[in-house]
Amino acid sequence: MNNAQKRSKKERILDAAEELFALHGFDGVTIRQIAAQAQVDVALASYHFGKKRELFDAVFLRRAEILNEERLEALLKCQSESGTEGPSVEKIIEAFLRPLEMEQENADPGWKHYLALVAYINNSPIWGKELMSKYFDPLVTRFIEALKKALPGAKEEDIYWCYHNLSGALTLTLAQTGRIDKLSKGLCKSTDFRAAYDHMIPFIAAGFQRVCTKP
Amino acid sequence: MNNAQKRSKKERILDAAEELFALHGFDGVTIRQIAAQAQVDVALASYHFGKKRELFDAVFLRRAEILNEERLEALLKCQSESGTEGPSVEKIIEAFLRPLEMEQENADPGWKHYLALVAYINNSPIWGKELMSKYFDPLVTRFIEALKKALPGAKEEDIYWCYHNLSGALTLTLAQTGRIDKLSKGLCKSTDFRAAYDHMIPFIAAGFQRVCTKP
DNA sequence: GACAAAATTCAACAAATGTTGAAAACTGGG
DNA sequence: CCCAGTTTTCAACATTTGTTGAATTTTGTC
Incomplete structure (x- = not known):
């Protein structure tokens, strides 16, 4: 199993969002970029976290x-x-x-x-x-x-x-x-x-x- | 003449971009928001400054x-x-x-x-x-x-x-x-x-x- | 293995984005 | 007034955006 896939997909979304938000800010990142980096379908972010802003908050709170x-x-x-x-x-x-x-x-x-x-x-x-x-x-x-x-x-x-x-x-x-x-x-x-x-x-x-x- | 319109349209675009970029960052602002705040047509920003990034640089350099x-x-x-x-x-x-x-x-x-x-x-x-x-x-x-x-x-x-x-x-x-x-x-x-x-x-x-x- | 629940994929949507080209309006000398 | 040059507007474009609903797969429990 690939190293990037040891963590659950939900965690991988948080990891990717964390890194990309830190680099480019909230508006500088698209859900699609996050999904791509996490090697995950685009819709999965919405399924787990809801709106983009809620994903952002989830990253912050973790x-x-x-x-x-x-x-x-x-x-x-x-x-x-x-x-x-x-x-x-x-x-x-x-x-x-x-x-x-x-x-x-x-x-x-x-x-x-x-x-x-x-x-x-x-x-x-x-x-x-x-x-x-x-x-x-x-x-x-x-x-x-x-x-x-x-x-x-x-x-x-x-x-x-x-x-x-x-x-x-x-x-x-x-x-x-x-x-x-x-x-x-x-x-x-x-x-x-x-x-x-x-x-x-x-x-x-x-x-x-x-x-x-x-x- | 309205106070907001004393300065030239070119300057007003820079002023609006300056304020909005400072508040929301490069990606958090749209050309249309800038144009609206400057009370100016959307296309005018491109005409005077070219790409969005060039407008950003112009604001920084001014x-x-x-x-x-x-x-x-x-x-x-x-x-x-x-x-x-x-x-x-x-x-x-x-x-x-x-x-x-x-x-x-x-x-x-x-x-x-x-x-x-x-x-x-x-x-x-x-x-x-x-x-x-x-x-x-x-x-x-x-x-x-x-x-x-x-x-x-x-x-x-x-x-x-x-x-x-x-x-x-x-x-x-x-x-x-x-x-x-x-x-x-x-x-x-x-x-x-x-x-x-x-x-x-x-x-x-x-x-x-x-x-x-x-x- | 059946089966409900959760997780994941796929396709599609309406809205918003930066940018452009052509038309129109304005400008200042001649 | 004329007219070349600049400024401004208008309309449209191809992409990209976040989000959703339905379909499919996986998971865990009996």
């Missing part, structure tokens, strides 16, 4: 809960390992980001595609608010609460703006546009997730501390 | 050079105002970012739409490399040279990764997704560019200094 659990677990772990004053800013950022790196390095390339799709959604003026808020904000709020504790006296507004910067830096990393490869003439690679996060974490932590600490 | 000039001017000004050791990291970041804020606050809303389009392109795995590299990398390289001087002893690789984080934070700001509005329960607003940049500049500067300074 890994969203898994991700939320992993990140929550990372937060709880770093909190339990710290004393009563709570974890440091850097530890919190690390708990927020490392689970993503882990999945991007997962043997299943679907995770890499999925996170690129999340980047597309998060950066979109029309999809961003709706989908991201609904499924990720509860978790984000928990991280922000932890950050407030680690940054006593910080203005709430400042913390949100810092989170905005964190979210942007992360989003571009997830998108894997390959632009840094070209700009740095090969010195850095979009696919080198380890390097990306190793640089991102202290970068972001320093930003929080500078902006959220009274002078 | 303001790219203007932007490059403004940012270069800002860099040269801050360099001329500093001594022989060159401007500080924060001054360089400020020169890189403030011209964008200025244009986002321009009375012409076209600039706001244009910069959201740049965000869309920069975050896209397929458009990002091609368009952004071609038209913005020469300028970016000049800023990076200035940063190298301001961060003596820093590893080149580290500077590029820091720039990557800067680019991401900026991109999300340009995209104006409105997500921070919801997350912060109205405390922060995506359209409050002044606040966004006032927080972004020290945040980014601190990140550079932490990552690119030997311990």
Whole structure:
């Protein structure tokens, strides 16, 4: 049996949709392209998922809960390992980001595609608010609460703006546009997730501390 | 004469395409929608710009050079105002970012739409490399040279990764997704560019200094 | 193996898409 | 006014789009 056919046809449709939506966006992909890549009849996508938009949502939801659990677990772990004053800013950022790196390095390339799709959604003026808020904000709020504790006296507004910067830096990393490869003439690679996060974490932590600490 | 009809039809097509492409991406917009918003016949877009993709490029190019000039001017000004050791990291970041804020606050809303389009392109795995590299990398390289001087002893690789984080934070700001509005329960607003940049500049500067300074 | 249910294929649909060619309207010098 | 050149409109085209309903095959259960 062909390697591409080990998974069920339903899963193969999700896999194909995940990769293509991440690359070209919702409107840049046709059901027929998805069906072709999944080696499946066109009508099967509608049968399993309904409208195109519902397929899109199904792709988004498939890994969203898994991700939320992993990140929550990372937060709880770093909190339990710290004393009563709570974890440091850097530890919190690390708990927020490392689970993503882990999945991007997962043997299943679907995770890499999925996170690129999340980047597309998060950066979109029309999809961003709706989908991201609904499924990720509860978790984000928990991280922000932890950050407030680690940054006593910080203005709430400042913390949100810092989170905005964190979210942007992360989003571009997830998108894997390959632009840094070209700009740095090969010195850095979009696919080198380890390097990306190793640089991102202290970068972001320093930003929080500078902006959220009274002078 | 109607306000929407003061500009030439050719310009109105560019204006409409700019706004709609920024909102929905290249494939999410039809020539007919653009023509309708511009109050213009459908065939006129093809007559003036050729293929849909050429119209997209025309929109991108219209303001790219203007932007490059403004940012270069800002860099040269801050360099001329500093001594022989060159401007500080924060001054360089400020020169890189403030011209964008200025244009986002321009009375012409076209600039706001244009910069959201740049965000869309920069975050896209397929458009990002091609368009952004071609038209913005020469300028970016000049800023990076200035940063190298301001961060003596820093590893080149580290500077590029820091720039990557800067680019991401900026991109999300340009995209104006409105997500921070919801997350912060109205405390922060995506359209409050002044606040966004006032927080972004020290945040980014601190990140550079932490990552690119030997311990 | 019979048989109901689920999965899959096939064919077709109406609507929407980018693009074009010919006709018409407008423009500014002579 | 004339008329060449540009701009604009109109109508039409071949494709492609998402979706559906009926027919066929596969699956699991007794």
